[in-house]
Amino acid sequence: xxxxxxxxxxxxxxxxxxxxSGFHVGAALLTADGExxxxxxxxxxxxxMTVCAERTAIFKxxxxxxxxxxxxxxxxxxxxxxxxxxxxxxxxxxxxxxFCGGDFTIILADGKHKLSEFFPVSFNKENLK
Ligand code: THU
Numbered sequence: 860x861x862x863x864x865x866x867x868x869x870x871x872x873x874x875x876x877x878x879x880s881g882f883h884v885g886a887a888l889l890t891a892d893g894e895x896x897x898x899x900x901x902x903x904x905x906x907x908m909t910v911c912a913e914r915t916a917i918f919k920x921x922x923x924x925x926x927x928x929x930x931x932x933x934x935x936x937x938x939x940x941x942x943x944x945x946x947x948x949x950x951x952x953x954x955x956x957x958f959c960g961g962d963f964t965i966i967l968a969d970g971k972h973k974l975s976e977f978f979p980v981s982f983n984k985e986n987l988k
Pocket of ligand 1: 877880899900901902909913933947951
């Protein structure tokens with residue numbers, strides 16, 4: 860099911876709006892029912908308003924009532940070479956943890972990882988009690 864997901868993320872990176880960093884990021888999110896939502900980073904002149912590719916993809920899916928995910932592929936590059944890992948930032952890992960367990964698959968240039976590898980502990984609904 861995840862075959863080709865990284866290549867879809869590379870394609871999504873072409874849509875990145877990144878005039879400030881010049882760093883193109885694409886994400887391809889696979890839902891449990893086999894759909895794919897893509898995302899790219901969307902920067903802003905007010906830099907901190909930037910949204911990463913992963914969160915773009917996740918918010919697109921959730922806004923379409925999809926909340927069960929199997930995997931996400933992430934591809935990033937400043938020069939068109941997507942062979943180096945683009946590890947999701949902490950904010951994106953926190954957003955993933957809202958919807959996905961530790962076994963959630965994160966596909967980077969070097970292959971498959973698990974959410975728990977990058978983000979062993981999250982702030983979650985239990986913390987709000
Ligand atoms: N970025 C992402 O889209 N995803 C990541 O996982 C890391 C960083 C974006 C944010 C910003 O537009 C650019 O990459 C440089 O930080």
